[in-house]
Amino acid sequence: MVMGAAAENIEPLRERPRVNQPDVSLPPSPYPRQPARIIRDHDEAVAVARELAADFAVEAALRDREGFLPIDEIERFSQSGLWAITVPKAYGGPELSFVTVTEVLKIISAVDPSLGQMPHNHFAFVEHLKSDATEEQRRHFFAEVLKGVRFGNAMSEPGNRPVNDMQTKLTHVDGGVLVNGTKFYSTCALLSHVVVIVGKDDKNEHFFAFADRAADGLTIVNDWSSFGQRTTASGTVIAKDVFVPYDRLVPTPFSKGLPTAHGAVNQILTAIVDLGIAKGALDDTVAFVRGKSRAWVDSGKAMASEDPFTIAAVGDLAIRLHAAEAMMERAARLVDVGLADPTADTSAAASIATAEAKVLSTEIALAATNRLFELAGSRATLATHGLDRHWRNARTHTLHDPVRWKFFHIGNFVLNEVRPPQGAFI
Structure with a gap:
């Protein structure tokens, strides 16, 4: 993983549109001129994600620092076929599971969680089309997705009304x-x-x-x-x-008031980005401590990576990351079950498991991005390394919905057998 971006890399990007330019109009993205790649199985999807992640990592810190919109990157991402991996086989897609989806988004989010977040609602809308669209709509939209067409999100509204109080x-x-x-x-x-x-x-x-x-x-x-x-x-x-x-x-x-796993889908697509942020932060912590940090004088060690307290702290973070990964995979499997057979029990199981994974992914994202600086040392705060983006991303994205409510719904289910409410936030 590349922690920083060389200064000379900025020159070819200076003409790119940047974030937060409300007075500058950006033309719509042109529709794909050729069909996207068709990915056939889990291993191929993971391999493609890793290949893309290696390239996306090179200028990730630069894009964050300068606010360059990832126009070229998102085009490569959707044309790679990864945005179409849940399209049903009956419509020409590979119909891969949410175990695959979450693994792919974790890999991308570890290097650039902004890119990892972008397909969130796209994947959610594909699931809505499966369950709620007409046959004609499914044929049309799934064909578009297989070409590389991207769905964007316009759901939440400004103001302080409850998020489900739609005024549109x-x-x-x-x-x-x-x-x-x-x-x-x-x-x-x-x-x-x-x-x-x-x-x-x-x-x-x-x-x-x-x-x-x-x-x-x-x-x-x-x-x-x-x-x-x-x-x-x-x-x-x-x-x-x-x-x-x-x-x-x-x-x-x-x-409709019917049992659905769509809430769990929205939640797991949020939680996996946080888990990717945690993994990226831990990867950069290890790389920095090994190559740039210096040992604390009291340790008596020549290398920062030999400091026993640093070793123990990294071990703690690794355990928590692996626990969150295991919970995420379990949740993804239960989401797949809930989508295939949406009963009250399967939907509740998917939501509760995803809530548990969301708690752990939030905790490790905040812990890993914070402890990075404690373990790597003061030089890790230098702007040239761009490591502050990990904490800023984690703190921002984990605010998507309050984890304190996850504890409540999990406890209420375990203690009182009360199923969580249906909706996009549990």
């Missing part, structure tokens, strides 16, 4: 709906081909509106200004009378 309106007109509303935390919308907007109609029924990124009335504002996860392009989406035909409108699963 869908007004029925001849042949479809007009979409009006404002969204924030719109991960990947700026660099997507299709923006999936969640809204409700006059009957309070909620739908996913699959709007073309270039649709009239749809504006994506590049105003994401967080100190972490800087290059996820998670700005503001403004829809003003955006027309979406009925054949691009899909009902949301949560409005």
